[in-house]
Amino acid sequence: MSAPLRIAVVGAGPAGIYAADILKKSAAEHGRDVFIDLFEQLPAPYGLVRYGVAPDHPRIKGIIAALREVLESGVVRLFGNVRFGEDILLEDLQRLYHGVIFATGATKDAPLEIPGIELPGSYGAADFVSWYDGHPDVPRDWPLEAREIAVIGNGNVALDVARMLVKHPEDLLPTEVPANVVAGLQASPVTDVHVFGRRGPLGVKFTPLELRELGELRDVDMILHDEDFGVDPDEETLKQNKQILVISRVLEQWRQRETGTASRRLHLHWWSRPDAVLGDGKVEALRVERTAPTPEGLVGTGEYREFPVQAVYRAVGYFSSPLPEVPFDERRGVIPNEAGRVVDGMRPMPGMYATGWIKRGPVGLIGHTKSDAKETIEQLLGDEHSWWRPEPYAEGAVPGLLAQRGVAWTDIAGWIRLDDHEKSLGEPHGRERVKVVPREEMIAISRDER
Numbered sequence: 322m323s324a325p326l327r328i329a330v331v332g333a334g335p336a337g338i339y340a341a342d343i344l345k346k347s348a349a350e351h352g353r354d355v356f357i358d359l360f361e362q363l364p365a366p367y368g369l370v371r372y373g374v375a376p377d378h379p380r381i382k383g384i385i386a387a388l389r390e391v392l393e394s395g396v397v398r399l400f401g402n403v404r405f406g407e408d409i410l411l412e413d414l415q416r417l418y419h420g421v422i423f424a425t426g427a428t429k430d431a432p433l434e435i436p437g438i439e440l441p442g443s444y445g446a447a448d449f450v451s452w453y454d455g456h457p458d459v460p461r462d463w464p465l466e467a468r469e470i471a472v473i474g475n476g477n478v479a480l481d482v483a484r485m486l487v488k489h490p491e492d493l494l495p496t497e498v499p500a501n502v503v504a505g506l507q508a509s510p511v512t513d514v515h516v517f518g519r520r521g522p523l524g525v526k527f528t529p530l531e532l533r534e535l536g537e538l539r540d541v542d543m544i545l546h547d548e549d550f551g552v553d554p555d556e557e558t559l560k561q562n563k564q565i566l567v568i569s570r571v572l573e574q575w576r577q578r579e580t581g582t583a584s585r586r587l588h589l590h591w592w593s594r595p596d597a598v599l600g601d602g603k604v605e606a607l608r609v610e611r612t613a614p615t616p617e618g619l620v621g622t623g624e625y626r627e628f629p630v631q632a633v634y635r636a637v638g639y640f641s642s643p644l645p646e647v648p649f650d651e652r653r654g655v656i657p658n659e660a661g662r663v664v665d666g667m668r669p670m671p672g673m674y675a676t677g678w679i680k681r682g683p684v685g686l687i688g689h690t691k692s693d694a695k696e697t698i699e700q701l702l703g704d705e706h707s708w709w710r711p712e713p714y715a716e717g718a719v720p721g722l723l724a725q726r727g728v729a730w731t732d733i734a735g736w737i738r739l740d741d742h743e744k745s746l747g748e749p750h751g752r753e754r755v756k757v758v759p760r761e762e763m764i765a766i767s768r769d770e771r
Contacts (some may be wrong), residue, residue, distance in 0.1 A: 325354040327711060328701070329414045329421040330397075331405045331644070333361035334368020335388060336677025337424035340694040342391045344422075347698050357397045358418075358719060360409055363457065364402040364731045364763040365739060366392060368426055372454045373447075375481040376496040377488070377534075392733050400719065401731035402764055406645030408728045409719075417718055419708040420672040420701060423644060423656055423663070427678040431638035431654070433473065437598030438635065442467065446474070446482045446636035453485055453506075455499040457760035462501070465509035467631035471607040473595050474636030475518030476526040480535060482634050487514045487541050487585050497747065497754045515588040515628055519612055519619060521552055522572055522591050523559040529567040535587060536575060542583040543575045549591040550576070553614050596625060598633050607633055639683035647673070655682050661697025662704070671707040674700060735767030742766050 326348055330337045341357045348355040365371060370385055392399060403409055405425075414421045430445030437443070442464075451459045465486075472483045485493075490506035518525060525532075536543060550572075553559065560566045580586075593609040600606065611624040641656075643649035648665040650657045656675040657664050663673035676697040677690050712718075723730050731739075739757065746755035757763050765771045 325356050325714065326708075327356045327418045327714060328358075329418045330357060330359045330424055331421060332368065332424035332426060332677070332679075333359045333363075333366035333399060333401070334424065334426050334677070335370055335384065336426060336679075336690045336694065337361075337368075337422070338366070338388045338391050338397075339690050340422050340424055340676045340697065341397045342394075343691070343694050343698050344701070345396045347695075347702060351702055353702075356714070359397050359399045360403045360405060361399065361401045362404045364760060364767055365736055366399060366401065369428070372456045373428075373450055374454070375450070375485055376454065376498040376502075377484075377493060378481075392736070397733075398719075399731070399733045399736065400723065401736065401767070402760075403723065403728055403730050408723065408726060408730075411646045413722060415672065415709050415711070417711050418672075419711060420674060420704075422674045422676055422697065422701070423647065423679055424675070424677045425641065425644065425679045427639035427641040427654065427683040429640045429642055430635060431640045431683075433595065433635045433637050435595055435597050437600065437604075438633075440598050440600050440604050440633075441602070442600070442604030442631055443598055443633045443635070446472075446478050446634050447639060449482055449485075449634060450478065453498065453502045455502065455756040455758040457758055457763060461758065463505050465505050465511070467604075468510050469513045469628075469630045470511060470515070470632045470634065471628060471630040472514060472516045472634045472636060473607075474638075475516070475520065475524075475591075476636060476638070477528060477531045478639075479516060479636035480527050480531045482636055483514050483516050483587060484535055484538065486511055486634075487587050488538055489540060489585075492539055494750075495752055497743070497752065497756050499756050499758050501758070511585065513586045513588060515590060515607075515630065517590045517593040517595060517607070517609055519594045520591065521614065522549055522589075523553060523556055523565050523569060524591075525568065527568075529564055529571065532568055532571050536571065538587070540583045540585060542580040542586045543578060544580060544586050544588040545572065545576050546590065547576070549589075552592060555614070593626075594619075594621060599627065604631055604633050606630060639678065641679045641683075653682060655679060660700050661693075662700045669707065671704075672709040729764050729768060731764060731767040735769075738769060739763060739767045 430447040452463045592612045594612050596608045596610045606627045606629050608627045611622045640654040658675045661674050663670040676694045743754040
């Protein structure tokens with residue numbers, strides 16, 4: 322058997338963990354042993370599964386069980402609370418590994434270039450999601466002062482945001498929602514949330530599961546508008562897609578519902594393209610242009626409407642952040658690559674690979690990361706001629722380097738300790754867990770330094 326392959330993976334979300342698992346199995350099929358180190362800037366693993374999925378989505382979070390199995394299988398070492406480009410550098414990886422896989426995902430909000438979008442009271446959905454998921458690097462408080470709110474977007478994140486804004490906070494108590502989030506939502510005076518999509522009701526990007534959950538909200542009326550239906554000439558063709566057919570049936574059921582008795586309302590608006598956020602020093606309204614389908618695509622009709630709102634949340638997609646010394650496509654928000662092999666212009670970058678959203682952009686569900694990682698791993702294993710030539714292996718090299726730089730890193734045993742602690746906090750209240758939010762507290766618990 323050849324000498325062990327040593328690979329660093331930057332990012333311990335689903336993309337990074339799946340890549341590590343697939344690499345281990347694929348390397349064995351090629352007759353190679355492999356040592357894999359995962360570097361994660363947060364003290365805890367799982368990325369957007371932990372910090373990007375709404376707390377009332379336990380079914381989706383079930384994927385954590387599969388990810389944890391990989392972490393505890395002995396396939397990888399985890400170095401949490403380690404920032405690439407600060408605590409560990411590209412030159413360090415080149416000295417210690419044969420190659421690196423970047424799996425840092427996409428955590429920023431994609432821009433929405435309309436007038437007024439920067440007014441106070443206008444927010445990115447990604448920041449709000451990070452707040453209600455207890456991300457350690459966002460403020461503990463969130464300004465929930467608006468009675469009427471606009472959410473721009475028709476994907477799953479837009480529906481998550483709308484649901485969290487309009488849902489009665491006591492209905493979140495069985496989940497892992499942090500205490501500061503419950504307190505913030507309890508103080509919210511919200512009565513109406515409006516969700517706007519540019520296309521029609523059968524051109525949405527969310528899933529039937531997300532949609533159904535909206536209809537199950539207690540004391541919330543679903544408000545739909547007849548003028549939005551029967552507009553698209555391709556309706557029957559669209560309904561041949563099973564997901565769209567289910568969505569159509571759900572919406573038709575809601576159109577038959579009686580409304581007017583609930584204390585909160587969720588309004589769904591289609592054929593509505595955001596034109597401007599209006600206000601004098603703060604958000605006071607959202608102006609949208611009515612759209613219409615044509616054989617050439619979606620067009621504006623020149624009909625504008627204004628909706629009085631005091632807050633706007635844009636949920637028009639995620640965007641990745643550049644990494645130090647790594648090529649980055651500023652327009653697409655990805656590391657430029659060919660099937661996962663990082664390129665700079667037309668030139669392949671030896672030893673450097675990408676997977677997940679940083680590779681392909683923020684499209685596809687969590688399950689898509691497996692096939693994505695497989696493609697990248699195939700490239701890596703076929704590139705032995707261009708791997709880096711690291712120093713002889715020393716098990717203590719990375720821990721020694723991090724200790725020398727004063728980095729309080731966390732490992733898999735520390736994550737298990739933190740995981741058990743969060744579950745113990747939730748147990749007296751009949752909850753699966755209560756998430757620890759402050760970074761310093763997460764590190765202290767993980768390192769058993771309390």
